[in-house]
Amino acid sequence: xxxxxxxxKGLRDLLPDEVKIKRNIESQAxxxxxxxGYEEVITPAFEYLEVIEAGAGSNxxxxxxxxxxxxxxxxxxxxxxxxxxxxxxxxxxxDEPLPLRLYYMGNVFRHVQPQKAQYRExxxxxxxxxxxxxxxxxxxxxxxxxxxxxAIGLLDFKISLNHIGIFNSILNDSNMNPQDQTRVRxxxxxKDLVALSQVLDSLPVNERLxxxxxxxxxxxxxxxxxxxxxxxxxxxxxxxAVSELLKIYEALNTFGVIxxxxxxxxxLRGLDYYTGIVFEGYSPDLGYGLLGGGRYDNLLGxxxxxxxxxxxxxxxxxxxxxxxxxxxxxxxxxxxxTRLEAMVEKCxxxxxxxFIVELDTKMSxxxxxxxxxxxxxxxxxxxxx
Amino acid sequence: MQANYLTIAxxxxxxxxxxxxxxxxxxxxxEGLTPESRQMVFSYEQPCIKYIMCRPTDVPTYVEQGAADLxxxxxxxxxxxxxxxxxxxxxxxxxxxxxxxxxxxxxxxxLKELNYKRIATKFPVTAEQFFRSHGLQVExxxxxxxxxxxxxxxxxxxxxxxxxxxxxxxxxNLVEIIKIMDSTTRLICNQVSYRTKYDSIQxxxxxxxxxxxxxxxx
Numbered sequence: 001x002x003x004x005x006x007x008x009k010g011l012r013d014l015l016p017d018e019v020k021i022k023r024n025i026e027s028q029a030x031x032x033x034x035x036x037g038y039e040e041v042i043t044p045a046f047e048y049l050e051v052i053e054a055g056a057g058s059n060x061x062x063x064x065x066x067x068x069x070x071x072x073x074x075x076x077x078x079x080x081x082x083x084x085x086x087x088x089x090x091x092x093x094x095d096e097p098l099p100l101r102l103y104y105m106g107n108v109f110r111h112v113q114p115q116k117a118q119y120r121e122x123x124x125x126x127x128x129x130x131x132x133x134x135x136x137x138x139x140x141x142x143x144x145x146x147x148x149x150x151a152i153g154l155l156d157f158k159i160s161l162n163h164i165g166i167f168n169s170i171l172n173d174s175n176m177n178p179q180d181q182t183r184v185r186x187x188x189x190x191k192d193l194v195a196l197s198q199v200l201d202s203l204p205v206n207e208r209l210x211x212x213x214x215x216x217x218x219x220x221x222x223x224x225x226x227x228x229x230x231x232x233x234x235x236x237x238x239x240x241a242v243s244e245l246l247k248i249y250e251a252l253n254t255f256g257v258i259x260x261x262x263x264x265x266x267x268l269r270g271l272d273y274y275t276g277i278v279f280e281g282y283s284p285d286l287g288y289g290l291l292g293g294g295r296y297d298n299l300l301g302x303x304x305x306x307x308x309x310x311x312x313x314x315x316x317x318x319x320x321x322x323x324x325x326x327x328x329x330x331x332x333x334x335x336x337x338t339r340l341e342a343m344v345e346k347c348x349x350x351x352x353x354x355f356i357v358e359l360d361t362k363m364s365x366x367x368x369x370x371x372x373x374x375x376x377x378x379x380x381x382x383x384x385x
Numbered sequence: 386m387q388a389n390y391l392t393i394a395x396x397x398x399x400x401x402x403x404x405x406x407x408x409x410x411x412x413x414x415x416e417g418l419t420p421e422s423r424q425m426v427f428s429y430e431q432p433c434i435k436y437i438m439c440r441p442t443d444v445p446t447y448v449e450q451g452a453a454d455l456x457x458x459x460x461x462x463x464x465x466x467x468x469x470x471x472x473x474x475x476x477x478x479x480x481x482x483x484x485x486x487x488x489x490x491x492x493x494x495x496l497k498e499l500n501y502k503r504i505a506t507k508f509p510v511t512a513e514q515f516f517r518s519h520g521l522q523v524e525x526x527x528x529x530x531x532x533x534x535x536x537x538x539x540x541x542x543x544x545x546x547x548x549x550x551x552x553x554x555x556x557x558n559l560v561e562i563i564k565i566m567d568s569t570t571r572l573i574c575n576q577v578s579y580r581t582k583y584d585s586i587q588x589x590x591x592x593x594x595x596x597x598x599x600x601x602x603x
Contacts (some may be wrong), residue, residue, distance in 0.1 A: 190471065264580060282577045283581075287451020288451070
């Protein structure tokens with residue numbers, strides 16, 4: 001068998017109808033980001049492995065596509081954009097007045113098991129708000145996330161909000177060793193409640209803490225869930241995180257997107273760099289998350305530019321899956337005939353008026369062109385003889 | 386996923402009977418739901434619940450992709466499939482265990498002596514993961530049934546399989562060498578459904594949890 005028509009596993013070609021939907025999402029998102037003052041940057045499709053690992057932690061290595069340059073450096077296709085943006089800002093933008101508002105559209109690469117809504121190359125659109133601390137900055141980013149989904153045409157979506165400081169400080173107070181902490185974190189993140197309760201039972205941890213850790217993954221709802229965190233009043237750090245979360249919640253009310261917001265103590269996000277608020281966006285029409293983000297105050301410091309930051313990324317393929325309607329193209333014309341000069345003139349006239357016009361370069365007969373038109377969407381024939 | 390329906394993927398086969406028992410005991414509709422039925426979808430209006438009948442190995446797939454909100458399936462299937470799903474409740478029935486088994490003369494073999502041996506199994510992911518995590522390399526031979534035949538015919542040295550009573554092993558003159566892990570039936574959930582249908586899923590989860598903790602093994 002010839003391999004010359006195969007493409008690598010998990011990659012895809014996008015055909016005109018799919019590209020139309022994708023470009024439409026991109027232009028809605030970009031337009032919105034720009035109206036909030038964000039400016040686009042572009043970073044290379046691959047980076048040194050050191051850069052990616054310094055930013056995203058070494059856990060990400062198993063999902064990377066890695067290769068070597070001819071000088072022996074290890075390179076990796078970017079698995080996400082935030083680390084690259086942090087590196088870019090630390091290299092080029094340290095002297096700019098803060099805060100910096102940046103946005104990007106780019107393809108990222110992960111070595112995952114391909115399936116519906118999960119490809120090895122996929123596209124992300126996102127923003128990063130650099131050099132801005134505090135709940136209003138986080139609320140702006142979350143608001144833009146919600147407004148983006150709305151602008152793209154999603155009606156029914158939810159954004160789940162959490163503060164990673166709540167879980168982290170409760171975990172710290174437990175005096176578990178680092179391996180057990182990592183394990184418990186993964187189980188909470190995956191909501192493997194069965195294994196979580198088995199692991200907690202086996203650890204010498206104070207009962208109230210165990211109860212608290214076991215309850216976090218299922219706490220989901222409005223402000224009332226805060227009162228259901230048993231251990232809260234005993235941990236000043238966790239309480240501090242909760243009060244930050246509440247301030248952001250309040251700000252989201254002011255920004256007018258609160259109807260889409262729920263609190264969810266089980267949202268932790270997989271990446272190591274988050275330090276504060278974390279959030280994920282979902283549509284009931286897709287079994288996978290659409291967007292994710294949060295605050296990462298230590299990431300830019302990894303690149304010598306200590307600076308608070310917050311942002312999110314939207315998965316374009318997944319969003320496209322939720323949008324059932326195809327984008328209807330504008331009316332198109334096919335101009336054919338026997339007199340080239342008149343045909344060219346007609347084409348130019350229509351194009352100047354803003355229409356999409358194809359010229360029949362084969363000078364085919366009317367019948368043939370009528371048949372052709374019938375097979376193309378939205379196309380009207382103009383025959384000049 | 387359908388907006389107001391809760392779709393639950395049920396495992397056909399041995400788990401179905403105790404599963405129907407569980408559904409009845411926690412007050413979910415189960416009328417007409419029998420192991421003998423060949424119907425694949427059961428819909429109820431009060432409450433809005435839909436069951437889909439799946440091969441056990443397909444349940445995690447339906448749930449991960451959101452074709453079902455919830456699923457009832459063995460832990461053995463979950464570990465082998467490695468899908469991105471939430472595992473909410475240990476339902477405690479359908480007990481079995483993953484074991485390494487082999488001919489009687491290997492009964493007391495040490496784990497490390499299985500290095501570079503040939504392992505026949507229906508569960509290549511679990512088998513590979515187990516040996517790797519002990520720093521061992523083995524050759525995995527994936528078969529689809531009658532695993533016990535492999536060591537008898539010299540296709541493999543030992544097998545990795547699930548065992549509940551151990552009768553099949555005994556009938557084929559094989560012995561359990563090492564237990565890899567225990568497995569029982571679990572309630573699993575799609576990660577988005579859990580959030581978008583929290584108000585109908587969480588009360589159900591709590592009801593089932595309470596029922597299971599009540600000690601009555603369905």
